[in-house]
Amino acid sequence: MRIYEILADAARFAASRWQAAVAQGREEEKRLWSYVGESRNFVHMTGQVYRFEDYLEGLAPGAPPTASPALSAGKGGFSRPAVELFLEVLDEVPEPEQKQHVRVLIALLDFIADTGQTDDVEDFFINHQQYAPIAVAQFASRDEAEAWLMGVAEPPSPAYILIGDDYHQLWYMREDNTRGMYRDYVIEPIIKALTAKGIPPGAPSFHSRTEAEEWLKSHPAAPEAFVVIAGEYYLAVHHKRLKRHTLHHVASALREWEERKRTVEFGESREAGAPPAEEGE
Numbered sequence: 001m002r003i004y005e006i007l008a009d010a011a012r013f014a015a016s017r018w019q020a021a022v023a024q025g026r027e028e029e030k031r032l033w034s035y036v037g038e039s040r041n042f043v044h045m046t047g048q049v050y051r052f053e054d055y056l057e058g059l060a061p062g063a064p065p066t067a068s069p070a071l072s073a074g075k076g077g078f079s080r081p082a083v084e085l086f087l088e089v090l091d092e093v094p095e096p097e098q099k100q101h102v103r104v105l106i107a108l109l110d111f112i113a114d115t116g117q118t119d120d121v122e123d124f125f126i127n128h129q130q131y132a133p134i135a136v137a138q139f140a141s142r143d144e145a146e147a148w149l150m151g152v153a154e155p156p157s158p159a160y161i162l163i164g165d166d167y168h169q170l171w172y173m174r175e176d177n178t179r180g181m182y183r184d185y186v187i188e189p190i191i192k193a194l195t196a197k198g199i200p201p202g203a204p205s206f207h208s209r210t211e212a213e214e215w216l217k218s219h220p221a222a223p224e225a226f227v228v229i230a231g232e233y234y235l236a237v238h239h240k241r242l243k244r245h246t247l248h249h250v251a252s253a254l255r256e257w258e259e260r261k262r263t264v265e266f267g268e269s270r271e272a273g274a275p276p277a278e279e280g281e
Contacts, residue, residue: 003049003050003052003053003056004049006056006104007040007043007044007049007052007104007108009101009104010040010101010104010105010108011037011040013098013101013102013105014033014036014037014040014101014105015033015037017029017033017089018030018033018034018037021033028081029085031078032078032081032082032085034125035078035079035082035122035125036082036086036105036108036109038121038124038125038128039079039108039109039112039121039125040108042112042117042120042121042124042125043108043111043112044158045133045134045159045160046134046136046156046159047136047155047156047157047158047159047170048156049157049158050154050157050172050174051111051115052107052108052111055107055111055114056104056107056111059107065087065090065102065103065106065107065110066087066110067080067083067084067087067106067110068083068109068110068113068114070110070113070114070116070118071083071109071110071113071118077122078122078125079109079112079113079118079121079122082109083106083109083110086102086105086106086109087106089102090102090103090106130222130223131223131238131240132187132223132224132237132238132239132240133160133167133186133187134159134160134241135159135160135161135162135167135239135241135242136156136159136160136161136241137161137162137242138161138162138163138239138242138244139161139162139163139164140163140164141163141164142163142168144163145161145163145168145181146181149170149179149180149181150179154172154174155170155172155179156170156172157170157171157172157173157179158170158171160184160186161181162239162242162246164246165246165247165248166183167183167184167185167186167187168181168182168183168184169181169182169184185256185257185260187235187237187246187248187253188248188253188254188256188257188260189257190224190235191235191248191250191253191254191257192253192254192257194224194226194235195250195254199226199233199250200226203225203226203227203228203233204219204227204228205227205228205229206227206228206229206230207229207230208229208230209229209247211229212227212229212234212236212247213245213247216236216238216245220238220245221236221237221238221245222238223237223238223240224236224237224238226250227247229247232249232250232251233249233250233251234247234248234249234250235247235248235250235253236248
């Protein structure tokens, strides 16, 4: 679990420098600190934390940090200037702990470059608000997903997968090789927010799911769009990395989200020792 602490500490350092850049009106520097923050989010969300840990351990001890050669060929519209900024900051900060945070951030961008993910991260930085929550794999059934989870040497962690149309959270702990998954409610609150003011009229209508899926291949949602299938509203969600859509029945999703909230609230009230609310309160 040490790598999670290392990344969290480095992220807090980056956030403090971002705040300083905002206060002093240094817009370009602010953008670069934001970029490294989203780079860390990308590595975390795609389940590459242990992979980055291995990369860190493979660096030559005591070697001065440098920009990856993969960033020297004109790639990295944000990565290259970010590394150059961090190299300057490395010389400026006085405390050994601060220097270590900067080294981790440089290594993070080098890791992304050396693994060929710079374009993906820069696209994520610019456009992530237009994408659905990242899922790294999709399975037809839970049995299929569990067979994969137990069979792979080191699953991505933490990371979302899709089982059918539903999000599940994967977790894996390298220290004792434990792993598991659980249903997570990621899309449901988004559907709640999107429908709060009513579903806009004019949603395309289809007789069957197959017909809707075929239409979505040439009309991808960006990242989501309402459609009507057999008279019922669905939210079509585009998963760019997986090159597919999920379809979420709106009425069922809203009902499941309310049930989930009640379950969580009940559990919290039990832990706090408060009596559960009476029906109708």
